[in-house]
Amino acid sequence: MSEILELTADNFKAEVLDSQLPVVVDFWAPWCGTCRMMAPMIDSLASELASQIKFVKINADDSVNQQLVVEYGVQGLPAIKLFKAGQLVGEMNGMRQQDSLKSDILAKLA
Amino acid sequence: MSEQIYDLAIVGSGPAGLTASIYASRYKVNHIVIGPLPGGTMTEAHRICNFPSEISINGWDLAQKIEANAKGLGAEMVASEVMYISGSCPEFSVKLANGQIIKAKTVLLTMGTKRRHLGDEKEQVLLGKGLAYCATCDGPFFKDKIVGVLGGGNSAATAVLYLADIAKEVHWIYTGAVPGSAEPSWLEEINKRDNIKQQASSRVKKLLGEDKLTGVELEQLGQAVDLNLDGLFIEIGSDPATGIFQAMNGQTDDRGYIIVDGQQTTSLPGVWAAGDITNASNGLRQIITACSEGAIAADSIFKFLQKN
Numbered sequence: 001m002s003e004i005l006e007l008t009a010d011n012f013k014a015e016v017l018d019s020q021l022p023v024v025v026d027f028w029a030p031w032c033g034t035c036r037m038m039a040p041m042i043d044s045l046a047s048e049l050a051s052q053i054k055f056v057k058i059n060a061d062d063s064v065n066q067q068l069v070v071e072y073g074v075q076g077l078p079a080i081k082l083f084k085a086g087q088l089v090g091e092m093n094g095m096r097q098q099d100s101l102k103s104d105i106l107a108k109l110a
Numbered sequence: 111m112s113e114q115i116y117d118l119a120i121v122g123s124g125p126a127g128l129t130a131s132i133y134a135s136r137y138k139v140n141h142i143v144i145g146p147l148p149g150g151t152m153t154e155a156h157r158i159c160n161f162p163s164e165i166s167i168n169g170w171d172l173a174q175k176i177e178a179n180a181k182g183l184g185a186e187m188v189a190s191e192v193m194y195i196s197g198s199c200p201e202f203s204v205k206l207a208n209g210q211i212i213k214a215k216t217v218l219l220t221m222g223t224k225r226r227h228l229g230d231e232k233e234q235v236l237l238g239k240g241l242a243y244c245a246t247c248d249g250p251f252f253k254d255k256i257v258g259v260l261g262g263g264n265s266a267a268t269a270v271l272y273l274a275d276i277a278k279e280v281h282w283i284y285t286g287a288v289p290g291s292a293e294p295s296w297l298e299e300i301n302k303r304d305n306i307k308q309q310a311s312s313r314v315k316k317l318l319g320e321d322k323l324t325g326v327e328l329e330q331l332g333q334a335v336d337l338n339l340d341g342l343f344i345e346i347g348s349d350p351a352t353g354i355f356q357a358m359n360g361q362t363d364d365r366g367y368i369i370v371d372g373q374q375t376t377s378l379p380g381v382w383a384a385g386d387i388t389n390a391s392n393g394l395r396q397i398i399t400a401c402s403e404g405a406i407a408a409d410s411i412f413k414f415l416q417k418n
Contacts, residue, residue, distance in 0.1 A: 031170050032247050033153040037146040040189055040208075061250075069251075073322075075341065076238035076248040093238025098207070 004046050005056045009068050012058070017086040021054045022109035027069065027079040029061035034095050035078040041098040045105065053109055082108045115213045116142050117415055118408075119204050121192050121354070122220030124150025125173075125397045126385025126404035128180045130218055133408035135183035139415060142212055143180070143187045144204065149173020150222050151348075151386075152397055155265075156246040156272040159295075161397055168246070172397070188212075192221075195354055199380025200418065216414065218407050219355055219368065219376070219383040220400075223348035228260070232317045240323025240341050245269035252341045254278045258326060260314055261345035262289040267296035269345050274303050281337060283309040283328065309337070317342070350387045363389045374407035380414075382407040 004026070007015055016023045026042055028035035046055035060069050060077060068074075072081055072088070082090040082105065090108035092101070118134055120127045123145025134141045147153060155169030164172065181187070191207040195217060204212040225243055227233055233241065242248040245259070249272055257277045259270045262284035270282045282289070282300070287310055289297065300306050311331050318325040318336065325338040350366045361369050361377035368376055368383040370390050376383050384390075384403035391399035 029247075033147050033149070033170070034244075034247065037189075073239070075240060075251045076242050079238055091238075094243075 004043065005054075007056045007058050008062070008064050010064075012068060015054075015056055016083050019054055019083070019086075021052065022085075023054045023056060023083040024105055024109070025081045025083060026055065026057045027060045027072075027074050027077060027081070028057055029059060029077055031061070032077040038078055038095065038101075041096075041101060044098065045102055049102075049105070053105065084109055113213070115201065115215060116140050117214065118142075118216050118218060118411055119144060119202065119212050119214035120218045120220060121145070121195070121204065122150065122222060122385065122387075123148045123177075123187065124220060124222050124385060124400060125152055125176060126222070126387075126400040126407075127218070127220035128176045128185075129401040129404035130220065130384060130408040130411075131180040131185040132176075132183055133405050134412070135180070135185060137408065137412040139408070139412055141186070142214070143185055144190055144192055144206060144212065145187075145221075146189060146191050148177040148180075148187065154244045154246055156268050158397065170246075176401075192354055194357055198378075202380065215418075216380045216382070216411050218374075218404075218411065219381065219387060220385045220404060221351040221354070222386040222400075223395075224351045225344070225348050226346045228314065228317075228344055228346070230314070230317045232319075235321065236317055236319060236323045239321060240319065240339070241317065242341060242343050243345075245272050245343050245345075248341075248343075249273050249276050252277050255340035256338065257281070257341040257343065258283050258309075258337065258339045259343045259345055260284075261347065262286055263291040263345065263347060264293055264296065265347075266345035267292035267300060269343050270306055271296065271299055271303070273343065274300075274306050277341075278305065280306045281309050281339065282306060283312050283314065283326075283337075285311065285313050287311055314342075348386075352387060355381075355383070355387075365389075367393075370403075372406075373410035374403055375410065382411055 080092040118141035120143045152169040193205045200215040256279045258281040260283045312328045315327045328335045367389040370388045384407040385400035386395045
């Protein structure tokens with residue numbers, strides 16, 4: 001499984017909002033099959049784009065993260081939110097294929 | 111890249127594919143299972159009460175048990191979609207989405223079905239913004255909200271019951287005067303719940319809301335009716351995922367399901383099919399029938415490999 005940094009509400013500001021690199025935030029949950037299907041794609045993109053974009057994960061099922069879930073309007077999983085210079089600049093919901101995932105991330109964050 | 115040729119490539123990792131793997135392992139058939147998610151569609155089932163060994167279990171947990179059994183017997187599994195299959199028996203090439211090519215003497219197709227979408231122009235925009243396809247996945251985000259479930263079958267009925275425990279109110283929307291294709295046991299449970307409202311003889315004319323779902327416009331007995339909703343779950347059935355098989359010019363029935371015989375063989379030599387993707391088991395399409403077809407297919411493949 002993924003070696004991508006797993007965030008909580010405690011380090012969200014430091015790792016996402018204050019990040020020098022653009023950030024892909026993957027909201028997921030352990031019981032989300034689609035999240036599990038997409039995990040290898042996200043891992044692969046995280047390795048491929050490591051020099052340009054930071055990838056992090058947030059467990060939407062964890063009670064400590066509920067404020068982030070509400071604040072960023074997560075109503076379905078997986079929910080991918082794209083941040084640049086501390087601002088939310090794009091989002092993707094549901095199952096995606098690797099090619100479209102990569103091109104959409106690069107279009108918003110590169 | 112490995113030049114290994116497997117005896118069998120199982121495409122799909124739902125109950126049919128995993129059961130076939132269990133049997134193949136015990137028959138010492140050298141095989142590989144290829145699928146994006148062990149368990150497949152069954153992982154989304156909120157409650158399963160008709161699998162013989164379980165009084166009540168959710169789909170995710172049952173899938174994990176079957177996966178553990180297959181892995182425990184030594185199944186080699188790859189988490190990937192398959193793009194296409196070329197070649198013929200005894201040397202098929204299975205091209206994976208991750209670029210890998212698997213070579214195998216025989217192929218078993220168990221890709222199951224894919225969910226139908228509504229076809230509304232706003233569907234993609236509102237997905238994850240109030241619109242959802244999986245109640246067990248996204249239901250927890252609608253605590254104390256008003257939600258709708260569209261569809262009249264068993265998956266819709268179980269979604270309605272699951273959501274009734276979370277949401278304040280659940281509107282069950284279906285086209286018939288009664289939800290004709292749901293099991294009577296589910297209907298009995300639904301009728302006991304005060305927070306479930308049935309919107310019979312209704313179809314969704316359009317989704318309402320711009321960047322977030324606010325409701326639906328229903329056509330109800332010829333009248334246009336607006337229904338305010340925080341969430342809508344689409345459960346309108348599924349179609350067989352036979353794209354790969356059709357590209358191989360395999361034979362399907364008029365609804366697109368792969369035609370198989372009693373041994374689960376298809377119209378293509380060296381290609382078997384099992385589970386929800388086939389026209390077998392009298393069209394029942396349950397976990398138990400997928401397992402059964404997977405077992406029969408593995409047995410049939412084992413006998414074929416012994417002779418060839």
